[in-house]
Amino acid sequence: xxxxxxxxxxxxxxxxxxxxxxxxxxxxxxxxxxxxxxxxxxxxxxxxxxxxxxxxxxxxxxxxxxxxxxxxxxxxxxxxxxxxxxxxxxxxxxxxxxxxxxxxxxxxxxxxxxxxxxxxxxxxxxxxxxxxxxxxxxxxxxxxxxxxxxxxxxxxxxxxxxxxxxxxxxxxxxxxxxxxxxxxxxxxxxxxxxxxxxxxxxxxxxxxxxxxxxxxxxxxxxxxxxxxxxxxxxxxxxxxxxxxxxxxxxxxxxxxxxxxxxxxxxxxxxxxxxxxxxxxxxxxxxxxxxxxxxxxxxxxxxxxxxxxxxxxxxxxxxxxxxxxxxxxxxxxxxxxxxxxxxxxxxxxxxxxxxxxxxxxxxxxxxxxxxxxxxxxxxxxxxxxxxxxxxxxxxxxxxxxxxxxxxxxxxxxxxxxxxxxxxxxxxxxxxxxxxxxxxxxxxxxxxxxxxxxxxxxxxxxxxxxxxxxxxxxxxxxxxxxxxx
Numbered sequence: 001x002x003x004x005x006x007x008x009x010x011x012x013x014x015x016x017x018x019x020x021x022x023x024x025x026x027x028x029x030x031x032x033x034x035x036x037x038x039x040x041x042x043x044x045x046x047x048x049x050x051x052x053x054x055x056x057x058x059x060x061x062x063x064x065x066x067x068x069x070x071x072x073x074x075x076x077x078x079x080x081x082x083x084x085x086x087x088x089x090x091x092x093x094x095x096x097x098x099x100x101x102x103x104x105x106x107x108x109x110x111x112x113x114x115x116x117x118x119x120x121x122x123x124x125x126x127x128x129x130x131x132x133x134x135x136x137x138x139x140x141x142x143x144x145x146x147x148x149x150x151x152x153x154x155x156x157x158x159x160x161x162x163x164x165x166x167x168x169x170x171x172x173x174x175x176x177x178x179x180x181x182x183x184x185x186x187x188x189x190x191x192x193x194x195x196x197x198x199x200x201x202x203x204x205x206x207x208x209x210x211x212x213x214x215x216x217x218x219x220x221x222x223x224x225x226x227x228x229x230x231x232x233x234x235x236x237x238x239x240x241x242x243x244x245x246x247x248x249x250x251x252x253x254x255x256x257x258x259x260x261x262x263x264x265x266x267x268x269x270x271x272x273x274x275x276x277x278x279x280x281x282x283x284x285x286x287x288x289x290x291x292x293x294x295x296x297x298x299x300x301x302x303x304x305x306x307x308x309x310x311x312x313x314x315x316x317x318x319x320x321x322x323x324x325x326x327x328x329x330x331x332x333x334x335x336x337x338x339x340x341x342x343x344x345x346x347x348x349x350x351x352x353x354x355x356x357x358x359x360x361x362x363x364x365x366x367x368x369x370x371x372x373x374x375x376x377x378x379x380x381x382x383x384x385x386x387x388x389x390x391x392x393x394x395x396x397x398x399x400x401x402x403x404x405x406x407x408x409x410x411x412x413x414x415x416x417x418x419x420x421x422x423x424x425x426x427x428x429x430x431x432x433x434x435x436x437x438x439x440x441x442x443x444x445x446x447x448x449x450x451x452x453x454x455x456x457x458x459x460x461x462x463x464x465x466x467x468x469x470x471x472x473x474x475x476x477x478x479x480x481x482x483x
Contacts (some may be wrong), residue, residue, distance in 0.1 A: 022134050022217040023426065025207050029130045029435065030123070030423055032208040034461035036211035040435060041457075044114040047441045049108040051448070057101035058448060059093045079289070082280035088273040098263025099256060107253035114246035116437045120239035122415045126206070131412045133203040137211045139405040140196035141474045143398055144416040147189040148474075150394050154182040157390075161383055174383040181387045193472030198471035208462040213475060220411040222420055227345045230418055234341045235334065237419030244333035245324075251326040255319035261312040262305060270298040279466050337417060344414035358400035365393035 030036065065087045073080045094101070158178040164170040203211045224230040235241065273295045282289035305312070369389040375381040415421040423434055 002304065005038055005161055020209075020212050021215050022131065025130055025134050025203075025211075025214075026426060028207045028209055029126055029415035030433065030435075031329050032460070032462040033126055033206060034128050034459075036122055037460045039119055040437065043119050044440050044444075047112055047247065047444050050105060050112060050441070050445050053101065053108045055106040055448070056104070057094050057097065059091060061089070061091050063087070063089045079278040079282045079285065081282075081413075083278050085276040085277075085278070086273060087376050088271060090271040091269065094265070096264070096266060097268040098260035100260035100263075103253045103257035103260065107257065108248035109251040110246050110253065112441055114243040114250065117239040117243035117246060119437055120419070120422050124239060124421050127423075127426075128409075128413055128416045130203075130206050131217075132409045133199065133206050134211075134214060134217065135405040135408050136199040137196070137203050138214050138216070138335040139401050140192065141214075142401040144189070144192045144196050144472060144474050146394060146397050146401075147192045150185045150390070151182065151189050153390060154178065155389075157383075158182050162240065165207045170383065177384050177387060181391070196472045197470045197472075204464050204467055204470070208464060210467050210470065217408060220408065220415065222415060223348070223411055224345070224414075224418070227342055229339060230341045230345055230414060231338055233418045234337050234419070238333075238337045238417060239419055239422075240457045241330070241333045241337050244330045248323070248326040248330050251319070251323040255316065255323050258315040258319035259312065261308070261315065264302060264304045266303075267301050269297070269301055272296045340417040341414065344410050344417055345441070348407060348414055348472075351410055352402035352404050355400065355407055358396060358403050361396040362393070362400055365389070365396045369393050 068084045068086075070080065070082055070084075073082075084480070158175070161170055161174050161178045165172065165175055200211055224233065274292070275294075276292045279286055279287075279291050281291055369386075369392075372381050372385050372389040376383070376386050412421055415425075
């Protein structure tokens with residue numbers, strides 16, 4: 001649903017040339033954000049723990065070659081060789097390890113699943129930051145526009161006040177009041193411009209590109225009817241909670257693996273050796289001795305631990321304590337998810353209510369300003385009344401654009417807490433952009449070749465050093481939001 005709405009919303013907006021949409025910003029972050037790219041690389045490293053742990057249960061083959069020069073031999077040894085070359089090959093096959101390998105592999109697999117959930121959480125968090133940055137730019141651009149308009153209006157008011165003073169219609173007090181309000185408006189404009197630059201730089205940091213004529217975002221679909229429904233969805237889909245549960249399962253297998261050091265181990269072994277004495281074995285009677293020999297052996301080895309100083313029990317207790325901690329962290333994550341959902345839902349509802357009241361406030365302030373100006377023209381209102389009415393209208397408009405920003409960000413944050421604001425929800429697979437962490441796991445989980453390797457590491461994220469510094473310029477519009 002979210003994917004379809006994002007696509008439909010983006011298509012429904014008549015975007016001029018060189019305009020950015022929210023979906024484009026999310027795609028840019030998905031492809032080039034260094035935090036997300038690093039999380040994917042760390043997940044690939046986590047994938048390797050499965051073949052690492054499995055290797056302990058696979059056969060091992062080793063070969064050794066030794067050349068010895070006997071520099072000084074025993075005076076009583078007449079047949080000792082002067083030199084020797086020995087080559088040996090040994091094969092070891094683990095048969096039984098008390099469950100250590102099996103449980104270590106299971107724990108590694110659970111951590112792979114947990115890591116994949118963590119990666120989902122990272123994607124969701126990055127998208128939430130991008131949405132907030134996107135809406136911050138739109139809000140601050142609107143506020144700069146409103147503040148610029150306010151400075152222009154107050155400048156005209158000041159000029160009109162000075163003209164009326166010249167003809168004796170107003171006093172110096174009226175001029176001082178107009179000058180004061182204009183100075184405050186100019187200060188507010190500088191602050192708004194600084195906030196806009198900050199918002200644009202934050203956008204560049206997250207997306208990797210400068211914002212260019214950001215278009216209104218599409219509606220957020222799939223928002224719940226009530227907070228209880230939101231919590232039910234979140235408890236089922238929130239990636240952080242899923243990751244905590246998987247880590248708890250992994251810790252349970254760790255405890256089983258830790259206790260395996262008290263159990264017997266069984267392994268098969270086989271070996272072959274070749275020796276060459278270079279014709280020096282036997283000294284003067286070397287012709288009577290074979291100067292090369294080959295031997296082979298095979299057998300079964302059983303190791304039964306009797307006493308290890310309490311180390312196995314300590315490892316077991318340690319793993320059990322960590323398992324308990326992991327179970328507590330599941331509850332902690334659950335609490336956090338519930339708090340996030342409830343807080344986001346409340347913020348979303350509150351922002352929507354503020355939008356409604358702000359719309360009414362803007363409408364009323366516009367009528368009030370029109371009336372106060374008319375009454376001032378006939379002497380029933382003072383210049384201060386006009387200035388106050390203009391300030392009330394500006395405040396109402398700023399509150400409206402801020403509430404719209406807050407409502408959208410809170411709604412997206414709510415979707416993120418519900419596990420419904422990730423790459424798979426944005427339709428990125430339609431363009432072949434979706435990163436699937438399971439592909440790398442399937443690629444590496446069964447590899448056993450010691451000389452296997454991946455290409456040299458290369459950074460994927462884009463740098464922002466060549467992007468010009470942001471400014472506070474905005475496109476000129478005929479009317480400001482709320483007019």
